[in-house]
Structure formats: structure tokens, C-alpha cells
Amino acid sequence: MRIVSFFKKPLPDSLLNGLKDIAEIQYWQDLSEEERSELDDVEIVISNPPVSMQQELLSSFPNLKMIASLGVGFDKFDLEEMKRRKIVLTNAPTATSDDVADFAWALLTALARQTPQALTHAREKLLTFSGFPLTTRISGKRLGVAGLGHIGREIARRGEGFKMQIGYTNLSACDVPYQRFENLKELAAWSDFLVLAMPGGASTHHIANREVLEALGPQGFLINIGRGELVDTDQLIEALEKKNIAGAALDVFEGEPAIDQRLAQFDNLLITPHIASGTFEARESTGLQALENIQAFLATGNAPNRVI
Secondary structure (H helix, E strand, C coil): CEEEECCCCCCCHHHHHHHCCCCEEEEHHHCCHHHHCCCCCCCEEEECCCCCECHHHHCCCCCCCEEEECCCCCCCECHHHHHHCCCEEECCCCCCHHHHHHHHHHHHHHHHHCHHHHHHHHHHHCCCCCCCCCCCCCCCCEEEEECCCHHHHHHHHHHHHCCCEEEEECCCCCCCCCEECCCHHHHHHHCCEEEECCCCCHHHCCCECHHHHHHHCCCCEEEECCCHHHECHHHHHHHHHCCCCCEEEECCCCCCCCCCHHHHHCCCEEECCCCCCCCHHHHHHHHHHHHHHHHHHHHHCCCCCECC
16 A cells, blocks of 8 residues: 655654555655656545645545544645545644643743843843843733634643633633633733634634734733734734734744744744644654554544544
8 A cells, every 4th residue: 555645754653663564655755747647546645734735736646535634733625625525634633732832831931031032131141130121920810822622721721830810712612610702802802911722714814913912902922823824914013013012922924834024023022933843752643643543544434533
């Protein structure tokens, strides 16, 4: 059996070792144009959320039966075309939750306590008690989590450890001891720290707009580890320039993989290159969940983490 991977080399060892006796793994990046036109035998593809799995690409695999994604989101996948062709799509919904939540918290603390600026200050001064300005307390403040899925819940749990009041917005109410808000604007107005952990897609595109940022206010901080398209970049830049919000931290961006060069100019903005899930442990965990999905599909035609 041949499996084609859109996930770039190397695939996690947990996945490679699990498939080595039953499949030959080929990487899309290594295939010539001629080889890409001869994929009739491929029934399983490995992918991940940044890959745009649209109709044109899917048509390269006329007999495709399953896509195993090594990630959580699926907003760049043509779900309607997959449904039409009866292609099973699976993801790895919990494999990276702790890692992304940890990183969201790292961004939040670095933003509030100005850790990057403190590093620069210390390297320049080589002195303690050398005039670094006061920063913002985190403990006991209000944490707003937009999107209470696996990752959002882990972020909220970390907030509990910091004795924070926690609010959330979600498509449906969740069985949690947190205050629910009907929309993002209401949550932003209540929050000291607003963390976006929502999926992408048409319904959430630019959901963090001028109105939401103004509601967050000049004492509020925005952290986005969800999808870049959640935030209207132009309106975020305006809010940072006018100091309509205290600051922001972004690990995801509109138009990835490129990062808008205007975002590099602000002292009250932290940017990181989409690395929230980038740990050794998370990579192996995603491989294990993908392997479970593939093995189950081969055995039963179904999978435990099926999206469609």
C-alpha cells in the first residue's frame, strides 16, 4: 500500500514505525510532475492544517478514501468535496492541546511582564535594579477564552492556577464553572486578557475587529493562538498605534506563511512564527493519533477522530 504525505519530512517516528510494515510512505514534495499524475492507487493521504486540500488537489487522487491530518483545524480542507466523494477525514484533536495552551500562557506572561524587553534591558545594562519599568500583574485578573474546545479548556485551567476569573464564548454552552458571554465583544469588554482559541473559517473571519478591540480597551491584552484570520490585521495595527489596547501577542497570522512586515515595528506586540504546537512530545502525539486513525480505518472503515 502506498501512502502520500503532504506533511513535510520527517513524519513523526511514532507514525513511521507504526506504518513501516504495511505501507510505503512517499512525500508529495519528492514526487515529479509525472509521478503526481499517476496516483490512482493511493487511497490514504497524510496531511496537516496549513495544506490547502481543495478540489483541484484532491482530484490528483481519483481513488482517495481517507485523509489523516496531523493537526486540529480543518478550515483549509474542502469538506463539501470530501463529503461528495465520501472521503473520510480525521484529525488529531487532543495531541497538541497542552503544548498550545502552555505556549498561549508563555505569550500571555511575556506580554504582561514585558519579558522580551527585560531581556534586552538586562543585556544592555548588565545591572539589576537598573530602571526597568513596572509591568502588569496577571494573577487575579479576568481571563477571557474565545473558543472552549480542547485547547481553550486547557488555557482556562491554567488561568485557574493563577487565581483568575474566567469567562468564555463558544457556539454552545459548556458544562464548566466559568461565565459565558454571548459574543466576542461582550467577552472582550469584560476581559483583562483575551485569548483567541477559535477555529478558522467564514463564520470567524475577522471576528476580532475594531469593535472588539475597542471593547478590550487600553488596559486589555489580546493573544491569538487560534487562526490568523480571526484578527483583522489592519484594525489590530490601528489599535496598537493608537494604544487602544495595551498590547497583543500573535503566533498565527493572516496570509501565512508570510508575516505582515508592519507587525515587526511595535514594542507592545509579540510575534512568534506559528510554533505553539512545536514540541517533540506534541509531534509524536500527533503521529500516534494519526496512526490510530489509519489503523482503525483500515480495519473497520471508520476512525476514532473522524471529522467527516
